[in-house]
Amino acid sequence: MDALLLSRLQFAVATFFHFIFVPLTLGLSIMIAIMETKYVRTGDEEYKRMTKFWGKLFLINFAIGIVTGITLEFQFGTNWSRYSAYVGDIFGSLLAIEATAAFFLESTFIAVWVFGWNRIGKKFHAVTIWLVAIASNVSAFWIIMANGFMQHPVGYVMRNGRAELEDFIAVITNPFAWQQFLHVLFGAWMTAGFFVLGVSAYHLMKKNEVSLFRRSFNIGLVFALVFSVLVATQGHLHGNEVAKTQPTKLAAMESHWETQTNAPMYLITVPDPENERNSVELLGIPSLLSFLAYSNPDAEVVGLKDFPKEDRPPVWISFLSFRLMVGLGTLFPLVCLLAWFWRDKLPDKQWFARLLIWFIPLPIIALEAGWTLAEVGRQPWIVYGMMRTSDAVSPIDTSQVAITLVAITLLYTLLGFAEVYLLKRVAERGPVTH
Incomplete structure (x- = not known):
C-alpha cells in the first residue's frame, strides 16, 4: 500500500464513522425543539420529561460526534x-x-440549553434548543456546499x-450541492424519526410510560x-442532476456499458x-434508464466504454452502494405505513415493535451507502473534472499514514462502543420519574 491508498482509507474511516452521528x-x-415547544405551549410536564429524555440521548450523540469530526x-x-493548496x-x-x-452558535446555545433548566425562562429556554437545531442544520449546509463544489x-x-x-453566489447556489443537501437533510430527519420510533416501540412493548412514549412514537x-417519502422523491431529482453533471457516475452505478438511446434498465x-x-x-x-435519468424515454445514456478506463469509477462499489441505498429507501415508507396503521396497537404487536427496534440502524446504513456512491462514484477525481485524487495527496511517508490510520481506527472503535453502550443504557432506562 502507498501513501495515497492509506490516506484514502484513513479519510474514509474518519468520514464514514463521523457521519454515523450527523443524521441523528x-x-x-x-x-x-418541537417537544419542548409543546411543553411551553401546554404546560404539560410530560412533554418536559420527554424533552429531557430525548435530550440526554441527543447530547451523548452530539458529544461523541464532535470528537470524531x-x-x-x-x-x-x-x-x-x-x-x-489547489x-x-x-x-x-x-x-x-x-x-x-x-458551529459557534450551535456550541454556545447547547451549553445554555443544558444548564439553563430552571435558570432562564421557559420560552427563552425553548428558543435555545431551536437555535441549536437551526445551527446544526445550517452547519450541514456549509459542509455540503463545500462537498458540492468537489x-x-x-x-x-x-x-x-x-x-x-x-463568484461566491454561484458556489452557494450550485444546483448539484442543493440536491445533495436536500437529500442528506431529508435522510437525516428520517433517520431521527426511525430512532425515536424504535426506542419508543421498545418501551411500548414493555408497557413502560405508555402515554409518554405513545406521544414520542407519534412525533x-x-x-x-x-x-x-420525500427523500425517495427528491432522490430521483438528485439522480437527474448526477446524470447531467457526472455521467461516469451514472454509468457506473447502473453498470451501463454501451451508449444507447432508449436505454433499458435491468432488474437483475x-x-x-x-x-x-x-x-x-x-x-x-x-x-426505463433513459426516462429515469433524463425524464425522456428516448434520451441517450452514455456507456462506460465511451470513457477512458482511467476516468471510470470503481463499478462494483458504485453499483452495490446504489442498490443498497435504493432498496432500503423503498422499504422505509412501507414500514412507516404499517406503523401508522398499528400505532395504537403496539403493546399488543410485540413482533412489530421488535422489528422497529431493529430498524434503528438501517437508515444510517442507507445514508452511508449514499455517501459511498457520492464519493467513490466521483473517482478518480477529488474535484470532478479538475483535480485527480492522486494529485491531491500530501508528500508524506507511507509509514506515518499507516500509524495514524491504525490509531484513528482504534480510537473510533472505542468511541463506537462507548456510543452504543451509553445510548442503549439511557434509552432502556427511560425518562426520570420526577
Whole structure:
C-alpha cells in the first residue's frame, strides 16, 4: 500500500464513522425543539420529561460526534495538503463560515440549553434548543456546499496554478450541492424519526410510560413517514442532476456499458468490469434508464466504454452502494405505513415493535451507502473534472499514514462502543420519574 491508498482509507474511516452521528444530530435536535415547544405551549410536564429524555440521548450523540469530526479538519493539512493548496480559496472559505458562524452558535446555545433548566425562562429556554437545531442544520449546509463544489465545481477562476473564488453566489447556489443537501437533510430527519420510533416501540412493548412514549412514537412516526417519502422523491431529482453533471457516475452505478438511446434498465444485473460487460442481465424494462435519468424515454445514456478506463469509477462499489441505498429507501415508507396503521396497537404487536427496534440502524446504513456512491462514484477525481485524487495527496511517508490510520481506527472503535453502550443504557432506562 502507498501513501495515497492509506490516506484514502484513513479519510474514509474518519468520514464514514463521523457521519454515523450527523443524521441523528440534525433530525433529533428538531424533534426535541418541537417537544419542548409543546411543553411551553401546554404546560404539560410530560412533554418536559420527554424533552429531557430525548435530550440526554441527543447530547451523548452530539458529544461523541464532535470528537470524531475533529480529525477530518486536520487531514486536509496533513494528508491532502496539495488539495488544500489547489482549491483552499473556495473550500476553506466555506468551512470557515461553518466553523465561525454555525458551529459557534450551535456550541454556545447547547451549553445554555443544558444548564439553563430552571435558570432562564421557559420560552427563552425553548428558543435555545431551536437555535441549536437551526445551527446544526445550517452547519450541514456549509459542509455540503463545500462537498458540492468537489462534485460539480462552479464559481472559480484559475490563477497562478490554483483555483480561486470568483463568484461566491454561484458556489452557494450550485444546483448539484442543493440536491445533495436536500437529500442528506431529508435522510437525516428520517433517520431521527426511525430512532425515536424504535426506542419508543421498545418501551411500548414493555408497557413502560405508555402515554409518554405513545406521544414520542407519534412525533417520530410523522418524521419517519414524511421524510422517507420525500427523500425517495427528491432522490430521483438528485439522480437527474448526477446524470447531467457526472455521467461516469451514472454509468457506473447502473453498470451501463454501451451508449444507447432508449436505454433499458435491468432488474437483475451482475457486472463484469474486467470484460466491460454484464455477465447477467434479466428482466429488462425498455427505455426505463433513459426516462429515469433524463425524464425522456428516448434520451441517450452514455456507456462506460465511451470513457477512458482511467476516468471510470470503481463499478462494483458504485453499483452495490446504489442498490443498497435504493432498496432500503423503498422499504422505509412501507414500514412507516404499517406503523401508522398499528400505532395504537403496539403493546399488543410485540413482533412489530421488535422489528422497529431493529430498524434503528438501517437508515444510517442507507445514508452511508449514499455517501459511498457520492464519493467513490466521483473517482478518480477529488474535484470532478479538475483535480485527480492522486494529485491531491500530501508528500508524506507511507509509514506515518499507516500509524495514524491504525490509531484513528482504534480510537473510533472505542468511541463506537462507548456510543452504543451509553445510548442503549439511557434509552432502556427511560425518562426520570420526577
